Amino acid sequence: MNEIKVPELAESITEGTIAEWLVKKGDNIEKGDPVVELETDKVNVEVNSDFSGVITEIIREEGDDVEVGDIIAKIDENGEAGGDTSQEENEPAESKAKENEQKKEEPKQEDKQADKEETQSKGDVIASPAARKRARELNIDLSKVSPRDPLGRIRPEDVDAAASSSKENTKPAKEDKKSKEKTEFDKPVERVKMSRRRQTIAKRLVDVQHEAAMLTTFNEVDLTNVMKLRSERKEKFIEKHGVKLGFMSFFTKAVVGALKEFPLLNAEIQDNEIVIKKFYDIGIAVSTDDGLVVPVVRDADRLDFAGVEKEIGNLGKKARDKKLEMSELQGGSFTITNGGTFGSMLSTPILNAPQVGILGMHNIQKRAMVMPDDSIEVRPMMYIALSYDHRIVDGKEAVQFLVRVKQLLEDPYDLLLEG
Known part of the structure; x- marks a missing residue:
């Protein structure tokens, strides 16, 4: 009889939750077949069998928390699919009946x-x-x-x-007059267990607010030229690259350009040291049914606009399909989140620790703007927000960073050519 155990998942991940069994007792499986899906802090992972044979016992149920090394099922290499494979099940019926009767009559000693x-x-x-x-x-x-x-x-x-x-x-008596704490609701409610990923998200968001001196600065961007450029190039762009020219590539390239001028936004704190990163791995927040995940576009400075769009599209699809790998979620240096896709007009994004900067995008609204010549024009405007860790980033630097992002987006032609 062989055992199926929770394998080493990834560095820093030692536990998970059984999300779904892909087999059932009595199933015949081959070595390498996926048997169970585990939900970890970041992604869902399929566990494959190291043996061929028949599943004789499923020890841990869906929803159970398990750790690396835990035995979750047993497999008999000599068993037959659909048959009674355990020793107990192969015993004669009379013997089993007698044993069951004895169990009923004689409670366990510990009981x-x-x-x-x-x-x-x-x-x-x-x-x-x-x-x-x-x-x-x-x-x-x-x-x-x-x-x-x-x-x-x-x-x-x-x-x-x-x-x-x-x-x-x-x-x-005075306190009795106040509203009393209720232990039960007097109206219908539904209790839903938080998924492991949601628990982790909740913990990390609280931790970062306790550990970082987080502050947010705001600005607004006139996206007239970005929208004009997208309109001019969209058909040729699709024909040439097979992907749409979206807003995220413009913002990603603008962020990379600003990070090169203000490198402390591309850093992190380790003990008493500031680690300034000389690479530009940009995390792109993606909303899924199970919560927010932040896959990373590696070396965004080396990708052209088409490369950025393809990578964002690929990572977004994998996130929604729960196919992301651990390596695709680790090591980002800065994050971009787009609440505008849900209609958000203004928000203060929370840092994605240990990063010290995150850019928040919002929805685009047409507003009457006063131009340099005092004329009034209707322009597509977006509020942008930069949350930063004030421990190493000063307000002046944060404001200048956001102004630089604004400048690059409002004059995107050079950005597109240089990118």
Whole structure:
């Protein structure tokens, strides 16, 4: 009998959640076949079998958290598909029936001991192990807890309710008049377990706000020339490169140009050192059903506009299809996020640690603008935001960086030629 274990996933990733079993008990599989999909902090990973044979046992269920090295299933190399492959299942029916009868009549020794201890300590109180543990934590007498279970079994939520009631009864009269904390909703709700990726996103966003001195500066960009250039070149661009000329390539190239002039925005802090990166790996935030991921366009400074557009399109598709590899999510030096695709007009993006800068794009709106000659024209305008880590980036440098991005976008012809 061989074991299927959680393999080494990637550097810094030691655990995951079983998202979906791709096989079931009794299935015949070949060596190298995918058997389970694991959800990790960043991507979903398929685990392949190291053996050929029949799945005899699935040990961990969908939704279970597992760590590298955990046994999640067993496989019999000599088993037959769809058949009874375990030793227990191959035993004669009479033997199994007799054994089952004995199990019913004779409770396990540890169960007897547990029941005895519970009876001695709590009398006739019936409570789940989790409820007893919760009662010990809150110092609640189980004999004074009212169960809501029709069978009289006390559950953890009953203990919480009793603890809350006890606290309420000890509050001063004035405090009783205030709205009381509710332990249950009085209207319908739905509880959904947070995915591992969503938990990680939540933790990292909170961590960065605690660790970085984050500040945001804003500006606005007149996209008249970008839109004109896209209109002029879009058909020839598609014919030549097989991809559309979008806005993201303009912003990516403008960011690279500005980073070269203001290198501290392309850095990170390690202990007491500032690490200034001499490469331009730009993360592009992509929204998926499971949360936000940030795949990285490598060496964006060496790619032309078509190369940037192809890479962004490829990474975006892989993100939505859950096909991203770990290497495609690691090591970015700066991030761009586009809330404008969802209609956002203005926002303050949160840093993608350990990076110290992130550019936020927003939706394009036509607005009446006063021109240098005091005439008024309707122009397609976009607010842009730069969040930065004030520990190493001063306000002056951040503002100048954003102004440079604005200048490059408002005069994109040189940007396109140079890019």
